[in-house]
Amino acid sequence: xxxxxxxxxxxxxxxxxxxxxxxxxxxxxxxxxxxxxxxxxxxxxxxxxxxxxxxxxxxxxxxxxxxxxxxxxxxxxxxxxxxxxxxxxxxxxxxxxxxxxxxxxxxxxxxxxxxxxxxxxxxxxxxxxxxxxxxxxxxxxxxxxxx
Amino acid sequence: xxxxxxxxxxxxxxxxxxxxxxxxxxxxxxxxxxxxxxxxxxxxxxxxxxxxxxxxxxxxxxxxxxxxxxxxxxxxxxxxxxxxxxxxxxxxxxxxxxxxxxxxxxxxxxxxxxxxx
Numbered sequence: 001x002x003x004x005x006x007x008x009x010x011x012x013x014x015x016x017x018x019x020x021x022x023x024x025x026x027x028x029x030x031x032x033x034x035x036x037x038x039x040x041x042x043x044x045x046x047x048x049x050x051x052x053x054x055x056x057x058x059x060x061x062x063x064x065x066x067x068x069x070x071x072x073x074x075x076x077x078x079x080x081x082x083x084x085x086x087x088x089x090x091x092x093x094x095x096x097x098x099x100x101x102x103x104x105x106x107x108x109x110x111x112x113x114x115x116x117x118x119x120x121x122x123x124x125x126x127x128x129x130x131x132x133x134x135x136x137x138x139x140x141x142x143x144x145x146x147x
Numbered sequence: 148x149x150x151x152x153x154x155x156x157x158x159x160x161x162x163x164x165x166x167x168x169x170x171x172x173x174x175x176x177x178x179x180x181x182x183x184x185x186x187x188x189x190x191x192x193x194x195x196x197x198x199x200x201x202x203x204x205x206x207x208x209x210x211x212x213x214x215x216x217x218x219x220x221x222x223x224x225x226x227x228x229x230x231x232x233x234x235x236x237x238x239x240x241x242x243x244x245x246x247x248x249x250x251x252x253x254x255x256x257x258x259x260x261x262x263x264x
Binding site for chain 1: 173174175176206208209210212213214216217220236237241244245246247249250
């Protein structure tokens with residue numbers, strides 16, 4: 001999709017702290033609201049963003065607040081594309097155990113990636129693992145709203 | 148804002164009802180503080196029948212789920228009961244996706260939850 005088909009784009013580097021992630025997420029969520037995305041779908045995007053940022057802060061950047069998170073977001077009326085990249089060494093998402101398996105179900109962590117995959121249309125990690133691209137296609141029944 | 152200001156705690160017989168006042172339960176620091184306050188209710192005030200009401204909560208992250216799991220284990224270690232109620236459909240979907248609806252005792256509303264203790 002060429003740049004001129006996106007309604008809104010934003011690329012920024014933010015501090016690797018939750019407060020900065022909240023500001024970035026709220027800006028993206030607000031744009032979805034302006035485009036009339038239904039609340040249920042906005043909920044899913046917000047959750048995926050929160051989990052991606054939390055992983056970048058806690059795991060990717062290892063809690064080092066001097067590091068940054070690079071966010072690239074593109075929104076069209078029926079589609080949102082988000083890239084979240086940390087400055088860490090990366091990881092293999094296949095190493096994350098299935099949090100719904102009986103032996104892991106009561107672990108206090110390890111659900112973020114699964115939730116991202118559940119609420120977004122697709123989620124893909126870079127080969128290094130320090131960059132995640134997520135995309136959501138607005139459901140057909142949810143099209144409409146303000147043009 | 149301290150955790151005790153983000154929770155509304157009341158007693159209904161021998162059941163302690165805790166209502167979250169935050170609309171979003173997100174960052175780990177806030178979740179840690181909320182968790183510490185809930186743990187204190189169990190460990191220091193010996194409140195072993197605990198009902199968490201999510202009526203005001205519009206959003207929570209997986210970190211909050213983790214804290215609820217730790218709380219559930221703590222309550223059970225004190226031979227108590229933990230129940231959740233008033234969870235909106237979007238958040239309930241998170242419990243379904245993670246299969247945690249099978250781990251927690253989730254009720255529709257406070258009245259039915261209180262009657263189940």
